[in-house]
Amino acid sequence: MTSDLIADLVVILGTGGTIAGTATDASDNVGYTAAQLGVAQLVSAVPSLAARRLETEQVAQLDSKDMDFATWQLLAAAVARHLARPEVSGLVITHGTDTLEETAWFLQRVLAPAKPVVITAAMRPATALQKDGPQNLLDAVAVALDPGASGVLVAFGGSVHSAGQVRKVHSYRVDAFASADGARLAAVEEGQVRWLARLSPAEPPLGLPAIARPAAQWPRVQILLNHVGADGGIVRALLAQGVDGLVVAGTGNGTLSNALEAALREAQAQGVRVVRSTRCDAGPVTSSADALPSAGASGPVKARIDLLLALLDES
Incomplete structure (x- = not known):
């Protein structure tokens, strides 16, 4: 018996970061406190996402400079749990920019998912006059639903990067990420993903048992x-x-x-x-x-x- 279930659900996992940050002054792009808004609030701030089938889950709420092994374990387990659901097309993770590339590579090595796991973030807080988080989140959902996407990806500033190539290359600009050898995978333009390069074959996943040891003993x-x-x-x-x-x-x-x-x-x-x-x-x-x-x-x-x-x- 075959299932008629359509895999069109995107699960958005929140971990905090600048994308969820707030400042008392809307013109202040650096004097903010990270990880103040929940992931459901971030989604509700993007009206066009209401047309998508979404779920949200708050895995953590921290500034990514303080990312730690225990949170990585929680995040990897949550990602694996949702990826196993047949109705899930892909996942989006909201994250801080400071250690985003590390989390992306960690998840790729441990899980090497066939479905897309798209990490996004922001350089400006949610209270900024020209905040970049909503557009990045909208683009990340588009990538998570794209049939050409797989593995751990980063959607940021209109570009899509692989977990292995992505690096933070600027401390302030909203286009803060690039691929190490210039080979970005795709561009996101008005909700459409235009692929520029092929995804490299993924190495076999290490699996969750590889990281099961208590974080304090790593x-x-x-x-x-x-x-x-x-x-x-x-x-x-x-x-x-x-x-x-x-x-x-x-x-x-x-x-x-x-x-x-x-x-x-x-x-x-x-x-x-x-x-x-x-x-x-x-x-x-x-x-x-x-x-x-x-x-x-x-x-x-x-x-x-x-x-x-x-x-x-x-x-």
Whole structure:
């Protein structure tokens, strides 16, 4: 017996962020408090969404600079639960911009969903004179309903980016996100999604059991930066505190000062996993038999997530 159920429902999960922020002065785009409005309020502020079949759920209410492992666990479980419902076409997640790219990559690695999970946000609070949140939310719903969409995507400023490529590239402008190598996937124009590139095949999902360990027991993975005068002091301080993994954002093609590399090799010899990325905005770190392990084309924050998940899987 076949079901006549139509998959046209979009579930919108709220986590807070600037998109849900408020300020006392409508002309103030920076002196606001994030995560003040619920996700249902955000939806009701976009009248044209009333024509869509939507559900909302408040998973968290925080400024994304304070995103944590426990909230990631809750969010991943909520996403998986709704994706399993046959009537759901896709999901939208409202989020803060500061750590959006990290959450996007985490969800892609853990769930690798066949249905679209579209993360959106805003650079201006909900009380701003020219707020960007409502349009971004409207666009995200359009992407979640588009038959060409799949996986974890970011809809922001009229563009659609993949979880693997998206990065925050500006601290203030409303077009704050870009794809690392310029390859945005699509544009959203008056509610229509125009695809510009093909989605890359997704790696198999790690699954929720991979992140089931209590958040307080997750491995400790830190990010370091190579720069003029970089030495090994921070590495040795982290070793003394019991770090489990280190991602170093090297200069250029992952290059490191002699002093910093020596300290990282000491850490490696003591059983700490070390991965080498780049502080450049785009481009890979090429592998070499004589160099510390490469993160490939992943930037430092996404390389940290990869290492974190690898350490969880090994423990």
